[in-house]
Amino acid sequence: MNQAWILLFLPLAVAAASLLLPRRTALVPWLATASAAATLVLSLHLVGSTGTASFDWASVGGLHLRVGILLDRLSTGMMVVVTGVGVLVHVFSLAYMRDDAAKARYFTCLQLFMFSMTGIVLASDFIMTFIFWELVGLSSYLLIGHWFEKTSAADAAKKAFLCNRVGDFGFLTGILLLWSITGTLAFSSMDVPTSVSASLVTASLLCIFCGAIGKSAQLPLHVWLPDAMEGPTPVSALIHAATMVAAGVYMLFRLQLSLGAEVFGGLAGDVIAWTGGLTALAAALMAVQQDDIKRVLAYSTLSQLGYMVMAVGLAAGEAGMFHLFTHAWFKALLFLGAGAVIHACHHEQDIWKLGGLMRRMPVTGATFLAGCAALIAVPFTSGFFSKELILDAARGHQPVLFWIAVAVAVLTPFYMTRLVIVAFFGGSRSDAASHAREVGPLMAVPLLVLAVPALIAGNRIAHGFAPAVPERAGEFHLNSLFWISVAALVAGSGAAILLYRGKSRDPLSIPLLRERFYIDRFYDRFIVRHLQDSAAAIVHFLDEWIINGLLVDGCSRAAASFGGLLRRMQSGHLQGHAFAFGLGVLLVIYFTVFF
Amino acid sequence: MASLNDYLLVSGLLFAAGLAGVVIRRNIIVVFMCLELMLSAANLSLIAFSRFNTTGGLPDPDGQMLVFFVITVAAAEVAVGLAIIVSLYRARQTIHTDELTSLRG
Amino acid sequence: MPLPLFWLFSTIVLTGAAGVIAFRNPVSSALSVVACFVGLAGLFIGLGAFFVGIIQILVYTGAVMVLFLFIIMLLDLKDEVKRGRSNTPLLAGLALSALFAIQLAGVLSRMPDRAAPPLDPPALAAAASNHKPGGGIATALNEGRLPDTRLIGHALFTRYNFPLQVLGVLLLVGTAGVVALSRKQA
Numbered sequence: 001m002n003q004a005w006i007l008l009f010l011p012l013a014v015a016a017a018s019l020l021l022p023r024r025t026a027l028v029p030w031l032a033t034a035s036a037a038a039t040l041v042l043s044l045h046l047v048g049s050t051g052t053a054s055f056d057w058a059s060v061g062g063l064h065l066r067v068g069i070l071l072d073r074l075s076t077g078m079m080v081v082v083t084g085v086g087v088l089v090h091v092f093s094l095a096y097m098r099d100d101a102a103k104a105r106y107f108t109c110l111q112l113f114m115f116s117m118t119g120i121v122l123a124s125d126f127i128m129t130f131i132f133w134e135l136v137g138l139s140s141y142l143l144i145g146h147w148f149e150k151t152s153a154a155d156a157a158k159k160a161f162l163c164n165r166v167g168d169f170g171f172l173t174g175i176l177l178l179w180s181i182t183g184t185l186a187f188s189s190m191d192v193p194t195s196v197s198a199s200l201v202t203a204s205l206l207c208i209f210c211g212a213i214g215k216s217a218q219l220p221l222h223v224w225l226p227d228a229m230e231g232p233t234p235v236s237a238l239i240h241a242a243t244m245v246a247a248g249v250y251m252l253f254r255l256q257l258s259l260g261a262e263v264f265g266g267l268a269g270d271v272i273a274w275t276g277g278l279t280a281l282a283a284a285l286m287a288v289q290q291d292d293i294k295r296v297l298a299y300s301t302l303s304q305l306g307y308m309v310m311a312v313g314l315a316a317g318e319a320g321m322f323h324l325f326t327h328a329w330f331k332a333l334l335f336l337g338a339g340a341v342i343h344a345c346h347h348e349q350d351i352w353k354l355g356g357l358m359r360r361m362p363v364t365g366a367t368f369l370a371g372c373a374a375l376i377a378v379p380f381t382s383g384f385f386s387k388e389l390i391l392d393a394a395r396g397h398q399p400v401l402f403w404i405a406v407a408v409a410v411l412t413p414f415y416m417t418r419l420v421i422v423a424f425f426g427g428s429r430s431d432a433a434s435h436a437r438e439v440g441p442l443m444a445v446p447l448l449v450l451a452v453p454a455l456i457a458g459n460r461i462a463h464g465f466a467p468a469v470p471e472r473a474g475e476f477h478l479n480s481l482f483w484i485s486v487a488a489l490v491a492g493s494g495a496a497i498l499l500y501r502g503k504s505r506d507p508l509s510i511p512l513l514r515e516r517f518y519i520d521r522f523y524d525r526f527i528v529r530h531l532q533d534s535a536a537a538i539v540h541f542l543d544e545w546i547i548n549g550l551l552v553d554g555c556s557r558a559a560a561s562f563g564g565l566l567r568r569m570q571s572g573h574l575q576g577h578a579f580a581f582g583l584g585v586l587l588v589i590y591f592t593v594f595f
Numbered sequence: 596m597a598s599l600n601d602y603l604l605v606s607g608l609l610f611a612a613g614l615a616g617v618v619i620r621r622n623i624i625v626v627f628m629c630l631e632l633m634l635s636a637a638n639l640s641l642i643a644f645s646r647f648n649t650t651g652g653l654p655d656p657d658g659q660m661l662v663f664f665v666i667t668v669a670a671a672e673v674a675v676g677l678a679i680i681v682s683l684y685r686a687r688q689t690i691h692t693d694e695l696t697s698l699r700g
Numbered sequence: 701m702p703l704p705l706f707w708l709f710s711t712i713v714l715t716g717a718a719g720v721i722a723f724r725n726p727v728s729s730a731l732s733v734v735a736c737f738v739g740l741a742g743l744f745i746g747l748g749a750f751f752v753g754i755i756q757i758l759v760y761t762g763a764v765m766v767l768f769l770f771i772i773m774l775l776d777l778k779d780e781v782k783r784g785r786s787n788t789p790l791l792a793g794l795a796l797s798a799l800f801a802i803q804l805a806g807v808l809s810r811m812p813d814r815a816a817p818p819l820d821p822p823a824l825a826a827a828a829s830n831h832k833p834g835g836g837i838a839t840a841l842n843e844g845r846l847p848d849t850r851l852i853g854h855a856l857f858t859r860y861n862f863p864l865q866v867l868g869v870l871l872l873v874g875t876a877g878v879v880a881l882s883r884k885q886a
Contacts, residue, residue: 574626574692575789578617582796586803593807597706600813605710605743607804609736611797612717618793619721624772625729631764632717632733635740638752646747649817652827653846654748656855662752663852666759667867671874673764677771678881684775 001053004069007042007079008122010035011115018108029094032107036087036114043079046071047465052188054124063179068124070187074257074321077467078121078250081325082243084453085332086114088446089238092336095442096234096343106146106232113139113239120247126175126185129251133171133211136244137164143239144231156227163224167214174207190258198266205268208255209275216248216305219279223520225302229294233339236294241301241335242328249308249324253317253468261315270398273313277394277401280306282517284411288418289513291506292349293338296419300375301331303408307390310401316393321468322458323390326382330374330454333447337368340443341423344436352506353430354423360436365424367447372420374454376413376493377485380476384485385458389470392481406488413492421500429504602643610636623683623690627676634669638662705746712739721793726772730765737761748819750848819846 014035018028054068090110097103116139119132137160145157175185181204182190192201212218217225228240239245252272256264264272280303287299304327311320342349344361358365374383387409394402428434438444456462460474476482499507515521569580609632616629645658684690716736723729737760744753817823821844828841837854840847856864 573696574623575618575621575792578614579789579792579796582614582618582800586796586799589803589807593810596816597703598813598815600808600811601706601710602743602747603808604804605713607808608714608801609717609740611800611804612714612721614800615793615797616717616721618796619790620729621789622726622729622777624726624768624775624777625720628720628729628733628768631760632720632736635737635756635760638756639740639743642744642747642749642752645749647814647816651830652817652823653841653851654819654848656851659749659752659848659852660855660860662749663755663856664863664867666752666755668870670759670764671871673767674878675874675881677767678878681771681775682881690775690777 001051001069001071003042003046004051004053004071004122007039007046008069008115008118010039010042011111011118015108015111015115018104018111021104026103028104029090029097029107032111033087033090033094035111036083036090039114039118040080040083040087043076043083044465047076047080048073049076052124054186057128062183064185065127066125066186067128068186069122070124071122074250074254074467075121077325077465079118080465081328081467082114082117082121085238085242085328085450086110086117088450089234089332089336092237092339092443092446093232093234095440096339097232100232102146106143109139109142109146110235110238113143113244117243117247121250124187126178126187129254130168130172130175133215133247133251134168136239136247137161137168137215140164140228140239140244143235144228146232146235147230150230152227153230156224156230160224160228163217163221164214167210167212167221170207170210171212171214174204174210177204177207187254187258192259192263201263202266202268205255205263206271209252209268209272212248212252212309213275214248215251216245216309217279217302218248218275218306218309219282220519222279222283222302223523226295226298226516229292229298233294233335233342236298237332237335237339240298241331245301245305246308246324246328249305249312249320250467252309252312253321256312256315256317261317264313264315269313269315271313273310273398273401276306276309276311276313277404278306279303280310280408281404281411284408284415285513286516287415288411289506289508289510290415291351293341293351293354293419293423294335294349296351296415297331297334297338300334300412300416303412304331304375307387307405307408310405311390311393314393314397314401316390316397316470318468318470319386319389319393322466322470322473323383323386325466325468326374326386326454326457329450329457330371330381330383333367333371333450333454334375336443336447336450337364337371340364340439340447341368341436343443344439345430345432348430348432351419351423352504354428354433355426355430355504356424356428356433357436358424361438363438363444364447367451368424369420370451371454372416376416376489377409378489379482379486380459381455382453382458382462385474388481388485389473391485392472395481406484409485409488410492413489414496417493417496418500421497422503426502426504599643599647603640606636606639606643609633609639621691621693623680623692623695624677626692627673627680631669631673634665638665641665706743709739709742709746712736713743726777727769730768730772733768734761734765737765748846748848750846751852820844 014031018031021028021031049071050073051071052068054066056064057067058065090107093106093110097106100106113136116132116135120129120136123129123132141157141161144160145154147153148157177200178190179185181196181200182192184190214221225240225245229236231240283299283302283306287296287303290296290299304323308320308323308327311317311323340361341354341357341364344357344364345354348354370381374381377384377387391402391405391409394405428436453462457466458474463469463474466473512518569576613629613632613636616632617626620626620629641658641662645655645662648655648658650656680690683695687695689695713736716732716734716739719732720729720736723732737756741753741756741761744750744756824841824844824846828838831838831841837847837850840850
């Protein structure tokens, strides 16, 4: 148990220490990396252990807010993912951020993120989850806005934070609703009494799901995730692909474990599953027309998160968590690969200006291909096993969702193959790409290390580390499902190869998809602008009239007028003063004698 | 024989006259004289109290003592005050109070 | 003090005070003050305070008022110019005095009046027993005189010795201050 507490607080201590260290020292990155490595060792050591420990943080009447650690298969497995990806991202960042002026701030924020994410994973109590949920939001905000001198980065950070706030409002409402139903916030003792009406439970679940919508970027709050790619690429790999965005799925599955899968059977489950399915489809469609290498990956992340959420909604949380486990590795690999490409090509992110990188960056290219293979579910890679389980769960429950999932399974190979062909094959289409050189060992090693779990995490040998393993995980049958997924894979990548091979411009142009179904524009025009205008008006009113007019000017004006009144008395006329003095004497006599 | 209240009335009226002079007159020397009148009014009250409150069959010497001190202090005050007025006149060429308004807020 | 004399001196005092305010020429004002103070000295003496009455004449009327006159002449002050703009100070001053007089009347009407205790020879002789027999005070009292100066001197140099010294210092400081003030500014 003590190890778990150390695991939780070590990153916080390192973050605090980093703040105290002198800014110029090169110590902070290495300290942070060492701390990440230590947490990985601790996590690996904790795998398989169970237990719980907590203490009262605050008590209000019957509401006990507890801070505690819950160790079980789910949390320890998730910790392996978090710290495993975390340490590789730290190592990768050492090289990627070498020339950044604010390196120390970057690594401090990374450590803060590690602390917050560990808190979510180990939380034994819903309130603690919420606290750390907000903390990851904060560290995500800080890291997206790392290059805050760029307006787009600052805006993206704000957008991410605000979108999450919208979801978190529902999340907190849901937590309190759930507390009123079950009377406890601890995961271990949560139980829905039979007397409670099903609609109330559904309402609380849906409210909690709002939190997951925000954090895991599901429709309709998905808009922040693609913009979050303004942050440094290793951050995207760690936070916006592997861990934080998966926190929504993790939290839902944790809830499913506590309350029992049957609670997710009704309307709540349907809403969750359909939200996930539609997000998966919409994001995959949008990814088809993106030109930015990171944005393609971001929409792909959205799409895969949709898969996981759908699985949870279908009461097959194990399948969702298993996909989360495999996805974390290969998506982190893809992002780090993209980061290596961006680093080598002087921050050129447009895939149409890359090209031919496979020859110049063989290690990056090969590992990228491995991650891509896992993502598009090439048989016997990790993604193949986990995706198959989700499709299986969908087929059992909702045939429509199953076909949506299959459509996504076609689209995924299509856009990934497009990305690989355009960026890594053919001829170089810009100076940056033609002068690209293979990255150094600090970047190459994390890629190579990540390629291993990306390929084998679905197999039985890795199941010991997985947070959840469904019944038939890692099994292979030549059934209809297999043929469907292989057909989807072949159709998707085949179409992409035919369409994009040797092209230097995008032969497809679908404005609807390129503009992301106009959702961002719709938000911008109808919600953000109105909100911003009215908020600006309110703020302006408060600032101009209440703060400035009433408080500041009011105070000064009151003082000035009072002073003016007194000033009138200080006429400088001796007689005036004498008169006032005489009146005062009269009053004193009056009050002492007659009053 | 005049009673105590008669003396106090005269004293009070003298004080009122002095106060009126301070308020009305603009020549600072006359204002100063009016201040002396007010001091003297107080003196008259003190002497009257001394006479009407006998101690051991004799007028109370404390009251007269106070008057003695008041006169002495007043003399010192007059000396200093007049010196101030003289230097004021040197500086401003006037001793009219409505022209001496540099204390205006 | 016989009533007619009281009224006479009171009239002198109040008329003099009124004159101070009324005369426009500062010299006339100063002479009114002199008249006022002479009347005041008469009242003092009528109250049996011979010493203070004489001091009033010597110090106030003699020294202080002469100093005033001296300064008035030195500055060569003209008549106060008639107030052009408003009578407000005049009205205010008169109103203030009137209010004060009314209030004074009110206070006095509430106060129990008292007559002066007798100071005739039998009463003085009776008071002699409080003083050292054979001393100057007792002798004078037995003879039916009020040894006013002796009494004040006795009090001054016994009970009021320390204030007297302080007063001396005050006068010294005053003198030094006046010298400092009237030096020509460099």
